[in-house]
Amino acid sequence: MAVIPVALGGRSYEVRVESGLLADAATHCAPFLRKTRVPVITDENVAQHWREPVERSLAAAGHEARWHVLPAGERAKSWTELARTVDWLLSEEVERGDHILALGGGVVGDLTGFAAAILKRGCGFVQLPTTLLAQVDSSVGGKTAINTPAGKNLVGAFHQPSLVLADLDALGTLPQREMRAGFAEVIKYGILGDPEFFDWCERNGHAAISGDTDLLEQAVARSVAAKARIVAEDERETTGARALLNLGHTFGHALEAQTGFSDRLLHGEGVALGMVLAARYSARRGLIAPDDAARVATAIAAAGLQTEISTLGLTCTGTALADHMMHDKKMDAGTLPFILLRSIGAAFLDREVALIDVSAFLDEQL
Ligand code: NAD
Ligand code: ZN
Structure with a gap:
C-alpha cells in the first residue's frame, strides 16, 4: 500500500492507495465511525458495483450502512440534489462529529464534500474515489462544489476529508x-x-x-x-x-x-x-x-x-x-x-x- 500524507487546512490526513480498500472500508474508516449508522453517498452506476462490498464490510464491523444514491453524471452537482442530500442527512440525524462516506467519482466527491461542509456548519467526510480522475485529482485538495446555471463549480467550499481510500480494484469496473x-x-x-x-x-x-x-x-x-x-x-x-x-x-x-x-x-x-x-x-x-x-x-x-x-x-x-x-x-x-x-x-x-x-x-x- 502507498500512503501519501496530505497537510492542508491546518490538519493532515492520509491518501491510501491499494487494491481491496473498499472491501475493507470499515477497518480503514473505524477511527471516524462513532455510531452504528453510517451515511454513504454514491451514484447509481457506482452502486451497481460497489455498494455490496462496502455494505458487507460495514456490517461485519457492526455498522448499518444508510444509502443515498444520486443520479449518475454531472447533473447531480445541482442545487436540487444538494438540497435533497442535505435534507436526507438531517433526516438521518447526522451531527457535526459524524462522518459521511463519499463513494464515487468526482461528482459524488464534490457534492458530498460540499454537503459535509455546510451540514451543521461542517461535519466530517471520507473520500472513497472510484474513478481514476477522482483518485488522482478531485479527492485531493479540498475543493468541493456544485454547478449553477451561471457555470460549473461556482458555488462551493474548501473542506478537507479526514481520509481518502483510493481502491485500485474500483478502476476495474470503470469504462x-x-x-x-x-x-x-x-x-x-x-x-x-x-x-x-x-x-x-x-x-x-x-x-x-x-x-x-x-x-x-x-x-x-x-x-x-x-x-x-x-x-x-x-x-x-x-x-x-x-x-x-x-x-x-x-x-x-x-x-x-x-x-x-x-x-x-x-x-x-x-x-x-x-x-x-x-x-x-x-x-x-x-x-x-x-x-x-x-x-x-x-x-x-x-x-x-x-x-x-x-x-x-x-x-x-x-x-x-x-x-x-x-x-x-x-x-x-x-x-x-x-x-x-x-x-x-x-x-x-x-x-x-x-x-x-x-x-x-x-x-x-x-
Ligand atoms: P463522474 O463522477 O461523473 O464519474 C464518471 C462516470 O463513471 C459516471 O457515470 C459514474 O457513475 C461512473 N463511475 C464512477 N466510478 C465507477 C466505477 N468504479 N465503475 C463504473 N462506473 C463508475 O466523473 P469524474 O470524471 O470522476 O469527475 C468529474 C467531476 O470532478 C466534475 O464534476 C469536476 O468538476 C470534478 N472535479 C473536481 C475537482 C476538485 O478539485 N474538487 C478536480 C477535478 C474535477
Ligand atoms: Zn482537470
Whole structure:
C-alpha cells in the first residue's frame, strides 16, 4: 500500500492507495465511525458495483450502512440534489462529529464534500474515489462544489476529508474511456513539474491503463503526491502555484464548451488535447523545441487519447474557441493567462498571452 500524507487546512490526513480498500472500508474508516449508522453517498452506476462490498464490510464491523444514491453524471452537482442530500442527512440525524462516506467519482466527491461542509456548519467526510480522475485529482485538495446555471463549480467550499481510500480494484469496473480520460490528468503532473515521471508515463502509461495494478498504484500515488505538494504550496489559490494544475485546461475548456459539455468530449479528453495544444503553442513561441511538443503528443496518443483537434470535426474558427476562453476567464480584452512550457517537466504561468496570437494558432490546428 502507498500512503501519501496530505497537510492542508491546518490538519493532515492520509491518501491510501491499494487494491481491496473498499472491501475493507470499515477497518480503514473505524477511527471516524462513532455510531452504528453510517451515511454513504454514491451514484447509481457506482452502486451497481460497489455498494455490496462496502455494505458487507460495514456490517461485519457492526455498522448499518444508510444509502443515498444520486443520479449518475454531472447533473447531480445541482442545487436540487444538494438540497435533497442535505435534507436526507438531517433526516438521518447526522451531527457535526459524524462522518459521511463519499463513494464515487468526482461528482459524488464534490457534492458530498460540499454537503459535509455546510451540514451543521461542517461535519466530517471520507473520500472513497472510484474513478481514476477522482483518485488522482478531485479527492485531493479540498475543493468541493456544485454547478449553477451561471457555470460549473461556482458555488462551493474548501473542506478537507479526514481520509481518502483510493481502491485500485474500483478502476476495474470503470469504462475504458473514463480510464483513459483520467490518465490525461496523470500525464499532466509529469509535464507540468516532473520530467522523470513524464518518462515513466511514456514507458508505462499503456500498461497501467490496461489494468496492471502495480503500475496503477505508482501512477496514482505519484500523482496524488504531486497534487498534494502543489496544493499545500497554494492552498487557497493566492500565490499562483496551484494555477499550474490548469495546464491544458484553458484550451480544454474551450473545446468542452464548443462541444456543449457533452459526451462528445470528456473532461480528460479535452485536457489531453489542451496539453498537446499548450505544448505546440509553447514551441511556436520558441519556448520548447518542436520535438518536445511531438513527444508530449506521442505520450498522450500512447494512452489512447486523441491529439488532433481536427478529429473533433468542429466547424468553428480559432476566434470562436478563443471567445470561450475569454468568457471562461472573464477577461475583457486582449490577453489571457496561460500555462505554458519551458521544457517537459517545467510549466509556468504566462499572465499575458495575446488572444489574437492564440486564435491564429488555433486556426492552423483546426
Ligand atoms: P463522474 O463522477 O461523473 O464519474 C464518471 C462516470 O463513471 C459516471 O457515470 C459514474 O457513475 C461512473 N463511475 C464512477 N466510478 C465507477 C466505477 N468504479 N465503475 C463504473 N462506473 C463508475 O466523473 P469524474 O470524471 O470522476 O469527475 C468529474 C467531476 O470532478 C466534475 O464534476 C469536476 O468538476 C470534478 N472535479 C473536481 C475537482 C476538485 O478539485 N474538487 C478536480 C477535478 C474535477
Ligand atoms: Zn482537470
